[in-house]
Amino acid sequence: MGNELRRRSDRIERTMVLVLLVLFLVGAPLLTWWAARASYLSDVRAQEWEKHHVFRVEGVLVTEPEVLGAGDSRTVPARAARATWSAPDGTPRSGIVQVSPQARRGDRVPVWVDDRGVLRGPPPQRHPVGQALLIAGAVLLCLAALLAGCRAIGRALLDRQRARAWQREWREVGPQWSRSSGASDA
Numbered sequence: 351m352g353n354e355l356r357r358r359s360d361r362i363e364r365t366m367v368l369v370l371l372v373l374f375l376v377g378a379p380l381l382t383w384w385a386a387r388a389s390y391l392s393d394v395r396a397q398e399w400e401k402h403h404v405f406r407v408e409g410v411l412v413t414e415p416e417v418l419g420a421g422d423s424r425t426v427p428a429r430a431a432r433a434t435w436s437a438p439d440g441t442p443r444s445g446i447v448q449v450s451p452q453a454r455r456g457d458r459v460p461v462w463v464d465d466r467g468v469l470r471g472p473p474p475q476r477h478p479v480g481q482a483l484l485i486a487g488a489v490l491l492c493l494a495a496l497l498a499g500c501r502a503i504g505r506a507l508l509d510r511q512r513a514r515a516w517q518r519e520w521r522e523v524g525p526q527w528s529r530s531s532g533a534s535d536a
Contacts, residue, residue, distance in 0.1 A: 359508045359515075366504045370497045378493055386486035393478035400473040402465075409433035409461035415449045433459060437467020445469045 415429040429451060434444040447469065449459055462472045 357512070357515075359512050363505060363508050367501065370501055374493065374497050378490055381493055382486040382489050385489040386482040389485040390478045390482040393476050393481050397473075397476050397478070404470065404473050405438050405463055405465070406472070407435045407438075407461050407463055408458050409435035409447060411447075411449065411453060411455050411457050411459060412444070414455045415453050418448075429453070431455070433461060435461050435463065435467070437463060438465055439467070441467055443467040443469075 411431045411433050413432040415431040418428040418430050428448060430446050430448050431453065432444060433447045434442060437443050443463070447459060447461055449457075453459060462470050464470050
């Protein structure tokens with residue numbers, strides 16, 4: 351048998367905590383696996399797409415590099431120059447590219463282009479497994495925070511109900527315990 355002093359709200363709270371714990375123990379592995387797998391597959395697909403659609407080609411600087419913007423006195427200012435290159439299909443292309451401080455007109459520089467020869471940045475360094483682990487950890491923390499928030503809200507509602515019940519009961523019992531319950535002090 352249960353404890354006679356345990357209130358109905360105590361049993362509700364215990365059940366709520368048990369349900370939230372089961373949700374975490376069942377949901378966390380499934381949700382983190384799903385999120386990690388989706389992240390991993392997305393990164394692998396992006397790498398595969400970049401392998402077939404982003405290319406590093408050699409460009410030739412056709413103008414002297416110029417300083418971009420004012421720059422900061424503590425850093426080397428960025429420099430850019432016009433360059434020409436061939437698109438993957440052999441079509442000649444040209445555009446403004448960022449270059450190193452030592453670059454001069456006529457130098458060969460690496461240029462990243464898409465499959466039509468349009469300039470783009472180099473593909474980012476991707477680490478699908480590391481990214482998947484980070485996503486799994488973030489999902490795990492978010493789930494824990496969500497369930498802890500649900501517990502806090504549930505407990506606050508139960509505490510509010512308990513306080514109201516205590517006030518009702520005290521209004522009934524309080525006057526019997528008070529010295530001035532109907533008799534006047536002399």
